[in-house]
Amino acid sequence: MATGRSTQNNPNAAASNRRSRGRGIPDATVARLPLYLRALTALSERSVPTVSSEELAAAAGVNSAKLRKDFSYLGSYGTRGVGYDVEYLVYQISRELGLTQDWPVVIVGIGNLGHALANYGGFASRGFRVAALLDADAALSGQLVAGLPVRHTDEMEEIVRSERVSIGVITTPPGAAQQVCDRLVAAGVTSILNFAPTVLNVPDGVDVRKVDLSIELQILAFHEQRKAGDDLDDADQEVPATPSAAVVSEGTELEEAAG
Amino acid sequence: MATGRSTQNNPNAAASNRRSRGRGIPDATVARLPLYLRALTALSERSVPTVSSEELAAAAGVNSAKLRKDFSYLGSYGTRGVGYDVEYLVYQISRELGLTQDWPVVIVGIGNLGHALANYGGFASRGFRVAALLDADAALSGQLVAGLPVRHTDEMEEIVRSERVSIGVITTPPGAAQQVCDRLVAAGVTSILNFAPTVLNVPDGVDVRKVDLSIELQILAFHEQRKAGDDLDDADQEVPATPSAAVVSEGTELEEAAG
DNA sequence: TAGATTGTTAATCGATTAACAATC
């Protein structure tokens, strides 16, 4: 938190507490816009012309008051007594999220996860274009993954610059993540989606979002344990004198290649 | 929101607003415990005996006031003027998260992502044991992935029951996710980690957490756009009369198999 | 005792929600 480098704060806050500039859409609302968009797109495909806040909220898995409040930050796009025009709302939300433009991304680290992401259909359909797949393992170079040749990480800087890549996806092992991140940032990337289980340090102005399998599972385990505890009842049995064994060891490798 | 089925609320809330029972640890704190645990485990491996809230907070990427507040929900495990005993804290957090017990999980849908998860080292090291890999494609049955044979989804119910699986990971295409979810829940699974881009409906008492690639990227794009907007300055140019084209289409496939 | 650092308080901030007036 010193040195002019900021460290991502909570698991997923991006850089911005800054009520995101302009009119200022709250972070919690921004995080839900993609959910609404997905539900709306499904309605659009079924040629449903309009939808009420109640229906759309149910489809997106939120309550309707929250949805209306969220939409109120975007403007008044509904019609009282009627609902929202599906197509129009799809467009407005897409525009708000920046999905009406082209976003070239690079994926660094082409292990199983990198593969999975490269093949992910949700990419292309939302304005995200895979500009390159990069891996530190020269043996992978040239190999086709999802129709694209894997290229060596030596080419990272050149690709980021020439393709004007502003978003980088890191699927390397944790040990390589910070270094890859530094290089991406130095080359001009200002948003990073990090799948490596590491805290990345980035300069101000760079957003980092983190996806962490292990953390999600641990949170589930916590709740699962509490459910089981309903039967046992945790009679606040105090702390055993000795820490004992059972200490969890860190063996966090998400992928094998790259760096 | 009717029928006794609850729908997961925000992207990642699990079922519990219930200040998680007992002493009641806030959800935001629970979500950070794995981060602290990771940082502590790294210190433990370097044989660091004690750590201050300031140091640990920096390593975990949070501020120290938040960390101390978080720890205060667990108990008073520090020593004023000294800091926290690393090993002891690792043990306490592990215990709190339920990681000192064995959690058998099944992964349903063995495409690239299922592969990546099966190979994920962070699993085994934290008490999570892959009890089975399941896929609806019979052609995959018997094939070894991460040393385990893929089994047909027909065996799902039997495996969940016999292995006492309470956590299921869904990496199927979106179309199959709800059905797979229903079967898992019917068989006894009470926590689900969903990678398919679908809102899952589950009965009360079942926790769902969602990991969604596309959503994370869209949130990054939003912030990225705002950064660019600093130059252009969005002079509140009002809504174009016609929605126009550029409508984003839904082609969300995360994987190919299963269901 | 002096220095360091925790654990807690209290203020602030942001997010959620119910309720309802506005209005189609």
Place this chain on the structure above:
DNA sequence: TAGATTGTTAATCGATTAACAATC
């Protein structure tokens, strides 16, 4: 006009943070 549904208000709740007394 009557019915439906939005957009907004205001109350509530939960999370963050700085500051500092307690205490090692």
